[in-house]
Amino acid sequence: xxxxxxxxxxxxxxxxxxxxxxxxxxxxxxxxxxxxxxxxxxxxxxxxxxxxxxxxxxxxxxxxxxxxxxxxxxxxxxxxxxxxxxxxxxxxxxxxxxxxxxxxxxxxxxxxxxxxxxxxxxxx
Amino acid sequence: xxxxxxxxxxxxxxxxxxxxxxxxxxxxxxxxxxxxxxxxxxxxxxxxxxxxxxxxxxxxxxxxxxxxxxxxxxxxxxxxxxxxxxxxxxxxxxxxxxxxxxxxxxxxxxxxxxxxxxxxxxxxxxxxxxxxxxxxxxxxxxxxxxxxxxxxxxxxxxxxxxxxxxxxxxxxxxxxxxxxxxxxxxxxxxxxxxxxxxxxxxxxxxxxxxxxxxxxxxxxxxxxxxxxxxxxxxxxxxxxxxxxxxxxxxxxxxxxxxxxxxxxxxxxxxxxxxxxxxxxxxxxxxxxxxxxxxxxxxxxxxxxxxxxxxxxxxxxxxxxxxxxxxxxxxxxxxxxxx
Numbered sequence: 487x488x489x490x491x492x493x494x495x496x497x498x499x500x501x502x503x504x505x506x507x508x509x510x511x512x513x514x515x516x517x518x519x520x521x522x523x524x525x526x527x528x529x530x531x532x533x534x535x536x537x538x539x540x541x542x543x544x545x546x547x548x549x550x551x552x553x554x555x556x557x558x559x560x561x562x563x564x565x566x567x568x569x570x571x572x573x574x575x576x577x578x579x580x581x582x583x584x585x586x587x588x589x590x591x592x593x594x595x596x597x598x599x600x601x602x603x604x605x606x607x608x609x610x
Numbered sequence: 611x612x613x614x615x616x617x618x619x620x621x622x623x624x625x626x627x628x629x630x631x632x633x634x635x636x637x638x639x640x641x642x643x644x645x646x647x648x649x650x651x652x653x654x655x656x657x658x659x660x661x662x663x664x665x666x667x668x669x670x671x672x673x674x675x676x677x678x679x680x681x682x683x684x685x686x687x688x689x690x691x692x693x694x695x696x697x698x699x700x701x702x703x704x705x706x707x708x709x710x711x712x713x714x715x716x717x718x719x720x721x722x723x724x725x726x727x728x729x730x731x732x733x734x735x736x737x738x739x740x741x742x743x744x745x746x747x748x749x750x751x752x753x754x755x756x757x758x759x760x761x762x763x764x765x766x767x768x769x770x771x772x773x774x775x776x777x778x779x780x781x782x783x784x785x786x787x788x789x790x791x792x793x794x795x796x797x798x799x800x801x802x803x804x805x806x807x808x809x810x811x812x813x814x815x816x817x818x819x820x821x822x823x824x825x826x827x828x829x830x831x832x833x834x835x836x837x838x839x840x841x842x843x844x845x846x847x848x849x850x851x852x853x854x855x856x857x858x859x860x861x862x863x864x865x866x867x868x869x870x871x872x873x874x875x876x877x878x879x880x881x882x883x884x885x886x887x888x889x890x891x892x893x894x895x896x897x898x899x900x901x902x903x904x905x906x907x908x909x910x911x912x913x914x915x916x917x918x919x920x921x922x923x924x925x926x927x928x929x930x931x932x933x934x935x936x937x938x939x940x941x942x943x944x945x946x947x948x
Contacts, residue, residue: 518839518843525847527847528847585781596924596927601644604844
């Protein structure tokens with residue numbers, strides 16, 4: 487049963503795994519939030535006209551949503567989100583200064599469902 | 611392959627301790643729960659159930675034997691979901707003992723026993739980033755080499771796994787939201803209570819019996835993590851380079867305490883504290899940790915463990931990365947209305 491692993495064997499394994507690493511860098515994955523505008527947790531001077539999210543994976547428009555609410559819980563998004571590739575946007579109604587809470591739920595094209603949330607601030 | 615056990619090849623008492631000593635090669639499923647990614651961890655198994663491949667996991671350290679010797683382990687593990695919440699994993703480890711390790715003190719090479727783990731996810735709460743799973747690991751006796759300490763009997767370890775992210779903390783504590791803890795508690799039950807070895811006293815010529823009792827061992831451990839991906843995507847985007855935003859600094863603790871049938875093993879807790887980091891790529895992760903023994907019986911030097919881990923559910927979501935039975939969709943989180 488015992489079998490000695492030589493440096494040559496370990497090197498061979500490493501050479502086998504290297505292409506895998508390169509391949510995985512381009513592979514499909516869960517759609518996770520890559521960045522947002524306004525940026526996650528940041529403060530902007532004036533209320534934005536829309537919120538835009540960029541994900542790590544292309545999205546299915548039919549099952550992807552964004553909800554934006556004020557600190558008082560009042561919903562200020564215009565409803566249906568616009569999806570294009572890895573990007574999803576929703577228009578906002580004016581909500582004034584304060585903290586905005588963004589909740590997102592998406593279905594990626596490889597059929598993984600993910601969700602998340604964050605806040606940004608206006609004029610504070 | 612959680613809490614994989616390292617075996618020394620020298621004195622019997624040390625072997626008894628070493629059987630349940632330094633856990634290695636633990637590598638379980640990553641899991642996404644709400645905003646939180648619970649990554650695969652190196653020392654203990656994480657609470658998730660998923661399709662993934664850990665290959666290789668490499669560990670180098672000096673054992674707690676007297677005299678101590680250097681041990682190098684190379685292991686791999688394949689995890690497969692049967693249903694969305696139930697999975698099975700298969701693990702194998704090859705050990706190399708440098709001299710004076712091994713039965714003859716000349717070093718040894720060989721495979722440890724094969725190990726199979728069945729795991730079922732009981733609770734997944736995205737809002738509170740909480741997950742709870744239960745599992746049963748079976749180490750199959752006589753499948754490894756005795757020269758590296760592989761036992762001749764099965765060992766059964768029922769285990770509870772949990773994970774909790776702090777994303778539900780109030781705004782005033784937002785900088786702590788990227789923190790998560792995971793843990794596991796298992797109870798290793800050897801399939802044989804004791805082993806008797808018969809011999810002849812060289813002085814008197816009388817027959818002798820040497821009895822080795824196989825202890826039941828509490829295998830416990832935890833992790834403390836700070837997720838830079840979570841910080842960026844759910845708390846505050848500081849504009850840091852993408853390379854930095856993929857790190858998860860982590861400290862793991864992997865501990866074993868013999869608690870029953872301890873006549874020859876004693877009840878000393880052994881294990882390691884493992885500070886290090888994980889780096890999350892697209893479809894894979896890399897992990898490197900130091901292995902700091904908590905006492906002399908756990909090791910005589912700081913070791914190191916590294917792992918390359920692939921998320922098969924991301925790499926091939928409609929093939930090998932989907933459950934055998936059930937929906938092809940990997941339900942990272944439930945989406946209302948779908």
